[in-house]
Amino acid sequence: MAHVVLKDLVKTYGSFKAVNEVSLTVNDGEFVALVGPSGCGKTTTLNLVAGLTSVTSGDIIIGDRVVNDLDPKDRDIAMVFQNYALYPQKSVYMNLAFPLQMRKLPRDEIDKKVREAARVLDMTQLLERKPRELSGGQQQRVALGRALVRDPAVFLMDEPLSNLDAKLRVQMRSEIKRFHQDLKATIIYVTHDQLEAVTMADRMAVMNGGYLQQYDSPAQIFAHPANMFVASFVGSPAMSLIPLEASTANGDTVLTSAEGWSLALSQPNARKILRASTNKIVLGARHSTIKLHKSSVPGAIPAKAYTVEPTGDVTFVQAFLSGAIVNISVSPNIAVAPDERIWLEFDQERVHLFDGETQTALEAN
């Protein structure tokens, strides 16, 4: 196992910048998720680490070697692909043996390692099958087996679960997590599903438009999103982002909506506003930090329920405030009807404030 360092990594295709000065360090044995929407540069970043794409500028260090100009085969990495990329003409056994054959290991050693990997992944009885005779979950497992059979320095995984059905995905998610814990493997895992990243990774790197937005533990990113993109991307349902205007009147800082209502800020939040470059402020609130009242309460903002989605454990209510969708979660025994008048109270200790111009989070140091 080894650590991986990306230094000011840039990849351009013509005038298009797919990856923009991305720098991050993956510690030895760490599970890092690269997460972001389609086209954010996460897969390109992974391909750069794998050596499948050439670096425009910057450095990639695996272990203690700069690997920029090394072939994929010389980087001591293993990769699991979204479509598994099993060799269709080879049996499961030969698929697992292929990386070892390429390294010219003696035949009996190959056999030993293949059978060991098959035993670990519980697919000894599948060794003679061809990939097309396997189910999606089994194929996925062979792909994983092919990666771990030769004990690489780093595992790269490119959306390995997105071709599986929902139930199997949850199951494989915990299996991969277990696999990481048992092997103490260094893993870089690409996904567009923030839930996968949050549940599996030690740290997650949120990317958008080729830029690294934030790189921290899932808990930190959830609690302190660096900007509006991260805030809206991580967490489900997404954080509500309400555009407002700040003003000060007789010592109190107030956020006013174009709709007419206003919200007086607490002292700590008012201090955060001072850091803003503009009076345009975006208020961010997760569904669980907004309290729903069925009658007027001091400090609560009147709204109208738009949709109501019961999920069993909680009911999600959507409403519009200042033109933005607001998600609120309520206990299922509170009945809310669409178009019903409701009052929303924000938990001022848990709301997030963003600079409306720079879109970055306003923190109190």
Next chain:
Amino acid sequence: MSTIAETTSRGQTRRRVRIDGWRWGGRVFLVFMLLYTALPMVWMLLTSIKSGFAAMQLPPQWWPDQPTLASYQKLLDPQNSVGQDFLRFFWNSLIVSTATTILSVIVAVPAAYAFSRFTFPGRNFLFFAVLLRNMFPAVIFLVPLFVLMRAIGLVNTHGSLILTYLTFGLPLAIWLLKGFYDNIPVQLEQAARIDGATRLQAFILIVMPLSAPGIIATAIYSFIGAWNEYIYAYTFLSKNEQLTLPVGIQRFFSENTTDFPGLMAASFMMSVPVVVLFLVLQRYFVRALTEGAVKH
């Protein structure tokens, strides 16, 4: 029986009759096409085992009174001058066709792979330039190519034919194979390269076996094209000892017009390699032509 049931059954019958009409029409058409293609070959075979006299009789002997393999023996006898010529033509055809096939696979495989996998300046232009050649009838190039071959001193060599057949067969071969490579996920090669293969090894060990049906189809296509070609062989070659089968048979037997059994036996033996090749490899051929038509 109720009236409702009767009407229903009558309705069904009527509908089935209409379908049957089309189906029978189709069958008749297919039988006609079968006879149209098969009968000349059957007649060729029957004539080839007749004596020279029996072949000329009117009304014809539908089944030869005295079947004989004399024509085949004569053609395959190296002591006989007829046999010597036939075997030499056969050998020439084999050399030209095999060389064309091998070269066309050697050129088409990397070319198709490059067109499928890499982006390079002029890629689209080159690809359509390759196909442009197939938009003109082959004869148009006859004179220009002859002049060209004479200029580079290839007239009366098998090389002139091999080169020409290559230019005819390659466009389709490249087009066909490109479809194959387009359908092989690039991740397979990437996986192989990460698993320790060089780019070339990934191609040879993983991609080539997967494109085997396409390569086989390409090979058959080139071979048949070269084996049957007449006009260019007729124009480029004039020395008797270099002739390929189509020209050789025609020339040789135009001097011996009466020997129809001999002509038919030679024609039959000429078609044997193609038919055998096709029968053995036809499933690949069909797969190759339909592959790439649909996305999997």
